Amino acid sequence: MLVAAGLAGAGCAPGTGDTALTADALRELPWDSIVEHARDTELVWRMWRGDPAINAWIDGWVTPRLQESFGIRLRVVEGQGPELVNQLVVEREAGAAGGADLLWINGETFRNLRDEGLLQGPWADVLPSARWVDSTSAIVMRDFEEPLDGFESPWGRVQFALIYDESRTPDPPRSVAELGEWIRENPGRFTHDQSFTGMTFLKGLMYAVGGGVERFTGGFREADYHAGRDSLFAWLDAHRDAFWRGGEAYPAGVAELHRLFANGEVDFSMSNNQNEAITKARQGVLPPSARPLLLEEGTIANAHYLGIPFNARNPAGAMVVADFLLTPEAQLEKLRPEVWGDGTVLDLARLPEEIRRRFEALEGDPRALAADSLERYARIEVDAEYHERLAADWRAEIRRVGR
Amino acid sequence: MTRRSLRPLAVGAAVAAPVFVGVGYAAGASIGMWGVGAGDALDPRRFVRVLASPVTLESTLWTLRVAFISTLLSAVVAAALAIALRRADRVGRWGRALAVLPLPIPHLVAAVAALLILGQSGLLARVAFALGAISGPAEMPPLVFDRGGVGMTIALLWKEIPFLFLVAASVLATRGEALEEAARRLGASEWDVLRRVTWPTLWRGLLPASVAVFTFVVGSWEVAVLLAPSDPLALPLLTWERYIDSDLSRRPDAFVLALLGVSIAAVAVVAHELATRRPADTRGTAR
Numbered sequence: 001m002l003v004a005a006g007l008a009g010a011g012c013a014p015g016t017g018d019t020a021l022t023a024d025a026l027r028e029l030p031w032d033s034i035v036e037h038a039r040d041t042e043l044v045w046r047m048w049r050g051d052p053a054i055n056a057w058i059d060g061w062v063t064p065r066l067q068e069s070f071g072i073r074l075r076v077v078e079g080q081g082p083e084l085v086n087q088l089v090v091e092r093e094a095g096a097a098g099g100a101d102l103l104w105i106n107g108e109t110f111r112n113l114r115d116e117g118l119l120q121g122p123w124a125d126v127l128p129s130a131r132w133v134d135s136t137s138a139i140v141m142r143d144f145e146e147p148l149d150g151f152e153s154p155w156g157r158v159q160f161a162l163i164y165d166e167s168r169t170p171d172p173p174r175s176v177a178e179l180g181e182w183i184r185e186n187p188g189r190f191t192h193d194q195s196f197t198g199m200t201f202l203k204g205l206m207y208a209v210g211g212g213v214e215r216f217t218g219g220f221r222e223a224d225y226h227a228g229r230d231s232l233f234a235w236l237d238a239h240r241d242a243f244w245r246g247g248e249a250y251p252a253g254v255a256e257l258h259r260l261f262a263n264g265e266v267d268f269s270m271s272n273n274q275n276e277a278i279t280k281a282r283q284g285v286l287p288p289s290a291r292p293l294l295l296e297e298g299t300i301a302n303a304h305y306l307g308i309p310f311n312a313r314n315p316a317g318a319m320v321v322a323d324f325l326l327t328p329e330a331q332l333e334k335l336r337p338e339v340w341g342d343g344t345v346l347d348l349a350r351l352p353e354e355i356r357r358r359f360e361a362l363e364g365d366p367r368a369l370a371a372d373s374l375e376r377y378a379r380i381e382v383d384a385e386y387h388e389r390l391a392a393d394w395r396a397e398i399r400r401v402g403r
Numbered sequence: 404m405t406r407r408s409l410r411p412l413a414v415g416a417a418v419a420a421p422v423f424v425g426v427g428y429a430a431g432a433s434i435g436m437w438g439v440g441a442g443d444a445l446d447p448r449r450f451v452r453v454l455a456s457p458v459t460l461e462s463t464l465w466t467l468r469v470a471f472i473s474t475l476l477s478a479v480v481a482a483a484l485a486i487a488l489r490r491a492d493r494v495g496r497w498g499r500a501l502a503v504l505p506l507p508i509p510h511l512v513a514a515v516a517a518l519l520i521l522g523q524s525g526l527l528a529r530v531a532f533a534l535g536a537i538s539g540p541a542e543m544p545p546l547v548f549d550r551g552g553v554g555m556t557i558a559l560l561w562k563e564i565p566f567l568f569l570v571a572a573s574v575l576a577t578r579g580e581a582l583e584e585a586a587r588r589l590g591a592s593e594w595d596v597l598r599r600v601t602w603p604t605l606w607r608g609l610l611p612a613s614v615a616v617f618t619f620v621v622g623s624w625e626v627a628v629l630l631a632p633s634d635p636l637a638l639p640l641l642t643w644e645r646y647i648d649s650d651l652s653r654r655p656d657a658f659v660l661a662l663l664g665v666s667i668a669a670v671a672v673v674a675h676e677l678a679t680r681r682p683a684d685t686r687g688t689a690r
Contacts, residue, residue: 085651086439188541249550252629265522265541387649
């Protein structure tokens with residue numbers, strides 16, 4: 001058996017990357033054979049390394065298990081979303097071998113990578129654990145309305161939530177109108193950041209004041225975008241002088257917003273992950289009384305995914321790792337609030353009784369949002385172009401105060 | 404011309420090669436010859452679009468202003484410190500050693516420290532609150548993310564003063580003393596020595612290092628990202644924002660902006676060369 005593994009491993013050992021089968025070719029092989037291709041290889045995973053809790057889970061839980069079960073040596077390198085596209089374009093121009101085998105992606109990055117032909121596929125549909133995935137969910141099975149087409153494998157699902165401090169704000173606003181009133185009554189105590197989380201907040205606000213998410217679904221339409229943007233900017237114009245710093249400055253990223261919130265400069269933070277209020281409070285980054293908050297108009301839910309770049313040296317290893325991360329055990333561990341609090345993409349009804357109970361027990365945290373209210377208030381991500389255009393227009397029209 | 408006389412040029416070119424490669428790549432990427440966002444046709448008009456945009460202008464002016472003010476203040480304070488700490492005794496030596504202490508601290512760390520001290524909920528604000536001077540964070544004057552760039556300037560001063568002080572102190576030690584002694588023997592008063600010998604020696608010696616500080620600040624991303632305002636956006640931040648724009652077609656803008664940053668640095672260096680060139684500069688050929 002060792003000999004067989006050695007022979008199979010030799011075919012795609014690091015350094016002979018050119019001979020490695022691509023993911024769409026591997027897809028035709030039986031899973032056992034893909035696992036053998038992956039055995040005793042190095043796998044480079046390029047991902048966002050900005051959260052110590054996520055890093056600790058990857059390094060302390062995922063890495064040793066991959067080594068033990070598959071002989072895969074996982075090496076994690078830094079690089080997130082928008083930078084990945086630039087890097088792969090340069091690698092393609094230089095004809096260089098890939099710097100990564102697996103990428104953590106979603107949304108406009110997925111679309112950009114596919115438009116540029118920088119992803120391998122299809123492959124994700126043959127993963128054994130894909131059978132547990134909640135295949136009826138529009139949030140998991142579509143990435144900013146793009147079909148996955150087997151070019152990326154889901155591995156986490158999150159939902160946007162505001163974060164407030166129960167002891168500071170015992171009666172928080174529950175709707176967009178109430179939030180607006182609250183901002184006017186408490187000038188200087190609310191803001192959002194300029195990067196992805198802040199833009200998700202604005203997009204959700206655009207759904208709410210621009211006629212509901214239905215108006216924006218089904219692809220990008222210029223007229224609907226204009227109407228939605230104008231409603232959103234009218235709302236912002238009516239409130240932003242009561243934002244932090246009179247709406248003349250915005251924190252660069254959500255980490256800076258968390259700091260302002262924790263230090264009492266503002267009374268709200270926000271996150272794309274509904275569980276972050278709890279996990280960050282556990283880490284001491286946010287106060288212990290920090291709680292997630294949904295508005296009744298709903299908040300944006302989306303999933304994150306794993307993709308294999310066109311020039312990956314080890315596609316077999318990438319498929320095995322993507323499958324491992326989809327197993328109920330890995331999904332459960334990742335969901336635990338003391339680990340990461342990243343929502344599962346699995347359909348609990350499909351899981352064996354015993355592990356389903358363990359999932360349900362986790363969802364019982366009294367501080368967390370109940371699963372049924374998350375589901376009820378979840379709104380999908382619309383076409384990525386809405387995101388692109390809104391970010392550009394917000395920078396030009398709202399952020400620029402020196403006009 | 405002999406072969407030997409070309410050698411310095413070749414060595415210099417070898418050192419500069421990465422710069423030429425980088426500038427060449429950026430130039431090609433900015434007109435859509437290659438790189439992310441490159442379309443089917445070249446787009447040389449992007450240069451005009453980006454450079455003529457008010458956002459670029461505001462960003463450039465803001466960055467130049469912060470760089471100029473922080474460089475000027477650093478140089479003046481560094482020169483004054485160098486003169487004040489000139490004593491040859493042990494106290495002078497200790498004073499000089501202490502004054503260069505911030506030198507090994509990374510700029511990023513200095514910026515984080517500035518954030519924690521100067522922010523509206525930072526250390527200063529907490530002291531002011533404890534003393535009853537303010538009743539909440541909003542009453543603390545904004546010193547970070549401020550449109551004036553006060554917090555960023557303070558962080559830069561704390562880092563650049565020790566660097567320029569080190570240069571100033573060594574200029575005085577190596578070039579100043581003999582000239583000053585000669586002036587004194589010729590009967591100059593202490594004021595005259597300071598005005599006509601020490602000061603000209605100092606500023607000539609400090610100028611190259613000041614140009615280095617200025618160009619560094621123009622390109623400094625790590626201090627700006629933590630302390631600069633969201634409007635106008637500092638040039639390095641604007642460059643980065645375009646580089647990772649979710650709309651791929653806007654990413655080549657970043658290369659135009661990067662070339663703008665390089666041009667500012669080049670202009671500063673050339674201006675310095677012209678300003679310090681002596682009327683009959685024959686130093687190179689006299690040998």
